[in-house]
Amino acid sequence: MGRRVVVRRLLRGETGPTGGPAFTDLLGTCLSWRDGACVVQPETGAAVTIPIADIVSGKPVPPRPSVRQRVTVRDAELHTAALEGIETTPLGEWQLRYEPAPSGRVRNRFNSCLGVGDPGMPVADAAHAVRSFYSARGRSPRIQVELGSANEEALRALGWQPVPGRDSHFLLASLSRARRSLEPADGSPSLEVDGPRVRAVLDGVAEGRAVLDGVAEGRAGLDGDWLGIHDLQVAPEHRRRGRARAVLAALLEWGAERGALTVWLHVETGNEPALALYERLGFTRHHTCRYYSTNPLSTSQS
Known part of the structure; x- marks a missing residue:
């Protein structure tokens, strides 16, 4: 027990849209299966007891990802700006990040453009804007992208190259x-x-x-x-x-x-x-x- 399932059950005494029996689906965690009944706990509300005789079909489903895992890549990465009080400038949904007075080494995370989402212009134009922004500040132009994303493919097509040894997991x-x-x-x-x-x-x-x-x-x-x-x-x-x-x-x-x-x-x-x-x-x-x-x-x- 304790497994996430979806159960299709008969609604006794009700008629379906085609005139036949009515059915409904219930998604939740199976708490028990005994004494002729199945008890399912949906994500909200009270547990539901279903007579096994009324169950038409059922199957296990993968656990729902945690709330944290459902955050978008862009929203997750935007938390970077709080780390050192870096300066940020929007470029559409992209974000230009700049650290005016680095503490020690100049770090990619604080001195690169977050290239996730839509820059609001062709990627070629956005890449040119990134290059101009960082060149004017004495930094190497760098763009951080999600591995395997469309933005990565577009940058490759423009001749931008991966920085060796800097791939990182979030x-x-x-x-x-x-x-x-x-x-x-x-x-x-x-x-x-x-x-x-x-x-x-x-x-x-x-x-x-x-x-x-x-x-x-x-x-x-x-x-x-x-x-x-x-x-x-x-x-x-x-x-x-x-x-x-x-x-x-x-x-x-x-x-x-x-x-x-x-x-x-x-x-x-x-x-x-x-x-x-x-x-x-x-x-x-x-x-x-x-x-x-x-x-x-x-x-x-x-």
Whole structure:
């Protein structure tokens, strides 16, 4: 029991549109099948008890995707703008993203056009506008697209090329489930809060006789009830010791205290250890994105 089903049943005493018996379909979760009756719980309302003799047909159906998975790619990716307070400019449904004062390296996510949806003009004209926008700001022109989308095909036809090694999965999860699944870790990161954004730094973990500095850090941004995690990193000599878990736990707790329900992040497709970690925490893949550029081998962005 507990399986999602659709059941067609007879409506006794009612006449169908052709003059014969009337039937109706019920979609829900089968709670029980015994004592001559089937009990189905629809998504809303009370459970329905159906005599088995009145069931004409029935079949299992796949579970309905979670509310989070039903969010469009564009709506999911638009949460990026909350991470570092980047400047955004609309280009139809596309979005030009620019980070005037990068903190460290210039990151693709904050300095590229979100090329999802309809730019409101031919893709060739939109691509030219993107190139002009970023060239005027000293950035490599880059467009982020959903892997396998029509926009990707159009950019390829225009001669734009994928940026090597930058394909990434957009993962999301229930924040409460991720917190429950996260194993305890030593260390209490300090938090630097800037409005809807936070930086967690683990820089004073006692280990033996030494106190380690610059062990691990990570950042997060809150947009509505969505918490985005980014730049989670651990010094090479301190990896595989639970440092990332300690930072992640601090970021999730900070988000939960502010009403976040969903947590999301990007992970490069080749980062198998990170993907395995997030899968254990209940993250699932929403979509995969790829960056395109007229100069894909440029080292000015990462």
